[in-house]
Amino acid sequence: MNKFHLPPKDQLTLSQKVGQLFMPAVFINDTEEEVQKMELLISEHHIGSICFFHSRASAATNFEGKKTVVHNEKSYDRLKQLIARYQKAAKIPLLIAIDAEWGLAMRIENTPQYPYAITLGALKNGDDLIHQIGKAIGSDCLTAGIHWNLAPVVDINNNPENPVIGYRSFGDDKEDVFTKAQAFTRGMSDSGILNSIKHFPGHGDTATDSHLGLPVIDKSLQELKENELYPFQQLIQKGVDSVMVGHLLLPQLDNEGPATTSHKIISGLLREQMGFEGVIISDALNMHAVSKTFNKKGDLEAKAFAAGMDVLCFSENVKEGIQTILKQEKTQRIEESFHRIWKLKEKAFSNTTATEGLGWETAASINTDVAQNCLTELYGSPSSCRALKNSPFLNLSLSNAKKNLFSQGLQDAYGSMALDITSDLDRINDQIADQENVVLAIFPPAVKPKNLFGFDEKILETIKSWIANKNVLLYLFGNPYVLDILGLRDSSNIVLMYQDFPEFQEVALQHFMGKVPAKGSLPIQLKTFGL
Known part of the structure; x- marks a missing residue:
């Protein structure tokens, strides 16, 4: 239940109102010195909102991936402690935001995780399940003290080479993306959490990471x-709280700069032509797509605001940004954005929904339901698949340190020893020459396509040779775009599970035993044999 009360808005000075439009980043694993600096920034500059990330070594700032992300078993407790501290430092209550596209687990260890958007994209008639997920994620956020989930992604991922969206998109069909995103946002709204559709005007058809x-x-x-x-x-016509604008150059609309700083795209297209009256928020302003092109502190923030932005997410130059906006902008323009964000605050702080703690049991139940309904068969040769299930087979996997319940389940049920490529390759090589049938479970090392999804090249070549020369039934517990690098044949038999959660592994085992049918459909186009 909400305990925050906003002061009368007419009591705020113009400088305080500009401060309300800034959303700096805060980090779970910050040092005490960094936390105190943020407390001072919030207090002195009347910051309106903050967005939580895991650490300064995580993807939010560590774009090249050269820093090691340290696992924090107590990050959820730390999150709640920091929220309390930052709210105490704020003279005006803060809106607390986070990216929780698949739950708090996107940023916070030991919290319930729900399936990726691409997994939900495989559901047929799955709107009710997706609504439940949106509501459950919203409830988890509210329990932690978060008001604003910067989700869902509504980009249409129609480029298999996309390095940053991919699995975060519901798919490559515009109608499916809309209906699934609508179910998700409706669920979040029912929980009382604010939403944000992103990354306007669409980040799907690109091979560049912004x-x-x-x-x-x-x-x-x-x-x-x-x-x-x-x-x-x-979705705008149905009603959403906010729209996040991505760092994208659309030269046929505006060839002078990215959408984030484009008056033609933000004010002209989104606001005027498309009729959006709510809050417009930037994608993170520290991202190199925009941050490297503005040398003077505060200029990027002022340029984005002048283009029509309301909330400046991940600003690294709050003080200078406020000063530049106050110097350059008319009072009326500042008031317009301030009133939009204030209205959002009033909505968030008027929520009286009682929170019930983290939904661990809810997550387990929903994840099982999703697994049963998203499971997708891509059978090039159904007859060879049937023959394999009725014959002796090698039980192989690439587990990548994941707990492999599926292969162990096959061993228990069929007596075929579970062998892992990384630890048992010599034993596998001794046996595979005399064995035609292989059940291969792959848990990809990474969910993003960078560096071949993290596969060791020698292991990848070994897998390709098995697929080329053996009767392989492949269970993929991860991003379906992995199929494009496995050298599949037209006759290859694949079962897509999309996730490696225990619930998905159990459903996969039941499927192999013939107890669970395949109900899902691939939500994207692959390069592999024209899928």
Whole structure:
């Protein structure tokens, strides 16, 4: 139940109102010195909101991945402690935000995790399940003291080479993306949490990571309206709390800079043409797509605000940004953005929903339901698959230190010893020459496509040779785009599980035994044999 009360808005000075438009990043694993600096920043500059990330070594700032992310068993407790401290430092109650696309687990260890959007994309008639997930994630956020979940992603992922969206998208069909995103946002709203659809005007058709560089989407407005803009427009008409603008260059709309700083795209397209009246928030302003092009502190924040932005997410130059905006902008323009964010605060702080703690049992139940309904068969040769299940087979896996319940279950049920490629390769090589049938479980090392999803190249070549020369039934517990690098044949038999959760492994085992049918469908196009 909410305990925060806003002061009368007419008592705020213009400088305080500008401070309300800033959302600096805060980190679970910050040092005491860094926490105190943030407390001072919040207090002195009347910050309106903060966004939580795991650590300064996580993806939020460690774009090249050269720093080691330290696991923190108590990060959830730390999150709640920091929220209490930062709220105490604030003269005006803060909106607390986080990216929880698949639950708090996206940022916080030892919290319930729900399936990725691509997994939900495989569901047929799965709106009720997705609604439950949105509601459960919202409830977990509220329990922690968070008001604003910067989700869902409504980008249409129609580029298999996309390095940053991919599994975070519901798929490559605009209608499916819209209907699933609508179910998700409706669930969040029912829980009392604020939402944000992202990354406007669509980050799906790019092969560039905007954390590192500026993606270019060279499409006309008409082309965008027919595809990328469709879910945004439909959701705006249904009602959403906020829209996040991505760092994307669209030269046919504005060739002078990215969408984040484009008046034509933010004010002209999103606000005027598409009729969005709510809060517009930037993607993280520390991302190299934009941060490297502004040398003077505060200029990026002022440029984004002048373009029509309301909330400046992950600003690293709060003091200078406030000063520059106050110097350059008219009072009326400041008031417009301030009133939008204040209205959002009033909505968040008026929520009287009682929280019930983290939904561990809810997550386990929902994850089982999703696994049973997303499981997807891609059988190139159903007859060879049937023959394998009725014959002796090698029980192989690439587990990557994950607890492999599936392969152990096969061993217990069929007596075929579970062998892992990384630890048992010599034994596998001794046996595989005399064995035609192989059940291969793959737990990809990474969910993103960078560096071949983290696969060791020698192991990847070994897997390819088995697929080329043996009757392999492949169970993939991860991103389906992995299939594009496995050298599959037209006759290959694949079962997509999408996740490696224990519930998904158990359902996979039941499927192999013939007790669970495949009900899901691949939500994307693959390069592999035209899927």
